Amino acid sequence: MPSSTTGAIALADRSIGLLDTCVVIDLALSELPEPLPEESMVSAITLAELAYGIPLASDALEATRRAQVYARVKEWIAPVPFDAAAADRYGELVALVKTTGRSPRPRRIDLMIAATAASLGVPLFTRDLDAFTGLDPIVEIVHVS
Numbered sequence: 001m002p003s004s005t006t007g008a009i010a011l012a013d014r015s016i017g018l019l020d021t022c023v024v025i026d027l028a029l030s031e032l033p034e035p036l037p038e039e040s041m042v043s044a045i046t047l048a049e050l051a052y053g054i055p056l057a058s059d060a061l062e063a064t065r066r067a068q069v070y071a072r073v074k075e076w077i078a079p080v081p082f083d084a085a086a087a088d089r090y091g092e093l094v095a096l097v098k099t100t101g102r103s104p105r106p107r108r109i110d111l112m113i114a115a116t117a118a119s120l121g122v123p124l125f126t127r128d129l130d131a132f133t134g135l136d137p138i139v140e141i142v143h144v145s
Contacts, residue, residue: 020126
């Protein structure tokens with residue numbers, strides 16, 4: 001696995017990658033977004049986002065669907081923890097976002113997921129490119145459709 005360094009990242013090997021929450025939800029609902037890495041990882045932050053969404057559902061049916069997605073993801077893959085290396089990258093990503101004039105506050109969770117990918121030296125696969133605009137000096141973002 002390539003390693004990231006402050007300020008720059010070598011083009012990551014796309015055969016392994018971290019999946020953003022939106023991609024994980026698609027997979028759990030049996031949708032197959034493309035491209036996907038051969039070996040996928042999921043951040044513990046993504047699991048937290050999935051758990052957070054269950055009690056916020058608009059009705060019982062939606063809460064049940066979200067709980068099923070959460071359960072499938074937990075059975076499917078062991079999450080990658082948000083560790084000290086990810087915390088270091090998180091600070092760098094927050095600083096990078098601030099230099100673009102954007103506020104990091106509404107992007108906290110997305111930045112933590114991106115920091116996890118950066119700390120592992122792998123690309124982040126997402127459908128939500130806007131959430132990760134300008135992070136490419138530190139983490140490779142791969143658009144999934």
